[in-house]
Amino acid sequence: VNDVRIGVIGAGVMGNIHAANIAARVDGARAVAVADPHAQHVEECAKRHRIDTVYPGATEMLAAEDLDAVVLCSPGDTHGELIEATAIRGVHIFCEKPLERDLARAKAALEAVEKAGVKMMVGFNRRYDPSVRAAVDAAHSGRIGAPLTMHVIARDPVWGSKKKPPGDLFLDTTIHDLDLASWAMADEVEWVSAIGGVAGSRIDDPDWALTTLRFVGGAVATIDNNRLSAHGYDQRLEIAGTGGVVTTDNERLHLASIRDAEGRHYARPQPFFSERYAASYVDEMRAFVRCIRDGGAPEPDGRDGLRALVLAFAAIRSYEEGRPVRPAEITL
């Protein structure tokens, strides 16, 4: 079987992470082209990962190359249009989260994917993190009995003053945890409630929030997000069931600890996502390539991407209106 021929769209942080993994750690695939209007980004990405051809845009790349798949790493508000342009050519898609930032475009993109019969996987990489996966396996297998409550702590290091579109915390950060909680609890959400505020110095949009999900079957999940974590990237979760509890801890810079008169001291957590979730980016790309080569369904897929997007909009509305919001209220 020939290598899966991949075109990378967007040569920023995630484009480079995926291109590096495809080049060195994912068997059966090759990045043959990269597209990005940012000339320096696209040239550097191609050089770094030995990609043959560069394009100023996805349209040019899709027209000129015989691709099996694209890895879509441009900003979220470009995804819908690019998914449609890709699907129509019969090319499979790995789409970074969020699926879109606009609900109408997300739905149109999903329809295009389903109509074309191509595969689309969405980059909720936490599903491929070994610790997260082990915890969710414990919930799914009955090892901790029936899951009752889940607590996700996902705090980013200080983001600083970079201007972000409204609702960015929910659409960009919480969205990972909305997918994670839906997957772990294996149930649909009845309502979403979000409270939070602005605690950083130079942004006017929430930079911390506590989001609660009530599931149809009665279970509850809380998601504690902020972009203000002084001690680094704080990523933990706990699921409590009728027969036990499963907990994950942060991965640290190193595992040495010092005991002294004050107690025991550990190194801080890994700095941010590219370090903490390095293994998950490799594994999700292997899974994507495998589902193209061997058949099988991508996981998570476009439906999961849309579900998480609807939940993120419900969280935003709840935050704004100060009341629980049902996903069904989020319509076009």
Ligand SMILES: NC(=O)c1ccc[n+]([C@@H]2O[C@H](COP(=O)([O-])OP(=O)(O)OC[C@H]3O[C@@H](n4cnc5c(N)ncnc54)[C@H](O)[C@@H]3O)[C@@H](O)[C@H]2O)c1
């Ligand atoms: N899964 C994760 O852990 C994770 C982490 C960070 C970002 N992301 C997601 O990955 C995506 C990219 O984020 P990033 O941090 O790499 O951003 P980035 O700003 O580093 O890179 C984005 C790149 O896309 C290019 N671009 C803009 N419009 C384009 C277009 N129409 N066609 C092609 N390229 C275009 C930009 O020039 C830039 O080089 C976003 O959807 C983001 O939410 C996911």
